[in-house]
Amino acid sequence: MRILLVLVKIVMVIMMNDALKKIKSSADKLKDDVLKGNKAELEAPVRSLNNVIYNKNDGFFELKGLMKKRTLTANTVKTFAQTLRVMSLSKSLIETEDIATKREAYYVSKNWDEARFKEQNESDAVMDDIEAMFSVNREQLGFIADEHGGSVAGELVVIDKDPNSGEELRIDCTRFGSGAYSIPSDVEHLRFETKAKSMIVIETNGMFERLNKHGFWRTANCIIVSMGGVPTRACRRFIRRLSDDADLDVFVFTDGDPYGYLNIYRTLKVGSGNAAHINEFFCVPRAKFLGITPDDIADYKLPTHPLKDVDIKRIKDGIKNDPFVHAHKSWQDALSKLMKNGKRAEQQALAKHGLNFVVSDYLPEKLKKPDSWLD
């Protein structure tokens, strides 16, 4: 375990140096091209579902190889200036072993006069571009997410270290009472000790709190994680590392709607088109979809809402364009069924049968019936 950690550390440092090298050589090439009067270009993979392929064996979205070339012209001169500024910021973060949240990086740009970003989504997009350009992940560039990665409760000890003293910290996730352990933005150095058999990964904090309050993790011998919507990279990486380390089954529990199926479950399991260059590390291929499935809606006679226009669009788009859906007949059927019924159901709808129905009946039943899961 210790050796592995050291190895990971070394790999991290090498990767950081790798990012630094890539930044330097790219700036160097740009300079040479300009001085020689050549076209100055930056090249990055296209970040969309069009540019990913999926096969079940690998278990995640891989880049197809479409590249987007951006040539330095009067039209792109501002983007070039901003990209180079962010690269320079990243270089100094790596060299000083510091980090900046995406929000902080956005504020740093306010020193750049005309090259400053007006909105944070602009600086986020530039970071994503650089990330893809160098095939590194954002954390390697020294940038971390703004939001925390999710909440964890259950029979689990997370081994971390004090950021200042370096002293080892053992965090017992059973001892947060009605609260929970919060996943940090960098999870690479964490180690785990657990006797649990599985993880249940939950869309909403409300449902997480109910399960935590009733000690469901104790009765089901599992670890529960709240994603709070689409999981952050840190959350995905945490689930991946913990499930790999402790060999845990991963069950995903979301609302019964296309957002839960495609945006949350699919992203967690195989990654996204937007971050295809890093999916390999951030996917959880062993994840299974527990509920709420279209069949659950019928079987449990759940109260429903009609599908919204955006839901219908998302289903059509998924069936037509999503390589993951293309590869899974079961998901095509599930989406078609949802579409045909025109109804969606929330996790909380289970409360129709009593507030604790989810704990006493639904989850135990579902966990016992593998053929009710979706892959």
Added chain:
Amino acid sequence: MEKDVSLSNFTNNDTGVPRSNGSATAKAHELAKAQRDISIAEFFEKNRHLLGFDNKRKALLTTIKEAVDNSIDACEESDILPEIIVEIIDLGNDKYRVVVEDNGPGIVKAQIPKIFAKLLYGSKFHKLKMQRGQQGIGISAAVMYSQLTTGKATKIVSKIHPDEPAHYYELKINTQKNEPEILVDSVRDWHKDHGTRVEMELESSYMKGAQSVDEYLKETAIINPHVTIIYQPPKGDQLLLVRVTDDKPVQPKEIKPHPYGVEVGMMIKMLSVTKEKTVKSFLMSDFSRVSSSVAESILENAAILSKDKPSKMSRDHAEKLVKAIRDTKIMMPPTDCVVPIGSELLEKGLKKEVNAEFYASVSRSPQVYRGNPFLIEGSIAYGGLIPKEGSLNLMRFANRVPLLYQQGACAISEAVTSTSWRQYGLQQSGRNMPQGPVVLVIHVASVWVPFTSEAKEAIAHYPELIKEIKLCIQELGRSLGKYVNKKKRVGDELKKRSYIETYIPHISDAIFEIIGDFDKVSFEDKLRETLEKTRGKVEDLKFDPSKNLDYDEDLASIGKDSDGDNDE
């Protein structure tokens, strides 16, 4: 109004409506006492607005305008390059003395009193010819106004030949009979070879600004580049508006009325004054475009014998004739009787007044409305020193005369506001004047300009006229639109270039931070060169105020409120 009332009373009595009591008779007698001839003085008093004398300021302008228009017309008819002297003297108490003097052909002695002191007397009313005056009412109306407001006589000097003496008259109008009243009739020496001088006193007020005498004289000089005007305003220096060309405009031909433009009243009058012996020869010789066969088919349609005498024609016959004319196909009148100023001279005139970055002008070919040939020309100026705020500045002209009042009621304005200016790059809300730095000149030339009133301030809304004015505006607008778009493109390009300038240092700074020491200056130069090379040349559209050699700043400032002399 009085007349109407009395007429209806008469009718009642004539038709023998039973008199229920004697009081109606008494009433009639009572009314009869009030019934009398209305003197032209009274008529004038009540209708002065129709003649352009509705307020003191306008009265001054109308008086000078009528005199100057007549002078230029007279010079042109005699093939003389016009030189007009205008003088306004402030006499205090809102009284002014106005002197207008020309180098025209002069007026034959016997005609002088009638021309100046008899309303509705003149050579122009029965003529169809493109000229400034049309009615023969203007100058005598001014004499009347002078007489009514000051009680003074109008003084005329006129001389027709170097060997002839100059005749001097002091005239008033007999307001009961509409006849001249001669106070002084004498002969005197005059330094001029020929010409006419009018001097009158009137109650008025002098102001500068958009509807002033100054503005009128300036616009007259702009639109008549062959005219010299020497103008002494009541205060300040003399203004010299010197002709810019010695080329006199081509004398427009007089034409006979076209049958399509004649209405019943006119037809009755023409039938009564014709020298022709038969209706057929009357039609052929007193109208244009009536051949023998056309005359015959008109008469056939009207069921009138061609040998009938014009003098025997009744009102009924005249009506039949007019109707028959409408049913007969007649060739349109000749159009060489309208003479354009020409797009070149029009633009030159506009350049004198306005220093803009873009000009365009159009002179369209003649058209016909109701048998009257007419022609539209226009010129447009954009940008440069024209104020960016505010709406389009419209300068209207009819037969080379500036129109300063009643813009809203004018067909030209209607044509401007009903044109969609957005497609030409200007802002416009609904059917309002477009917004932007634009000066538009429109000139309507016709043998008969249909004014909305005798004051000749606005042109009536004939659809044929409005349509043709719009076509002229659209032609100008398309050129303007092209320029505005080009300017926008160049502006965008320049913005992009400044963009390059803005971001190049950021690129070199960032690269410097990443790779350390390198030659920033040569990097930036090379990058600049590469980026600009691909963009090609930009046309220089930057406005250069010194490029317009025609611009005359002194002239342009005439009539402006901000004029330095206006220091009261």
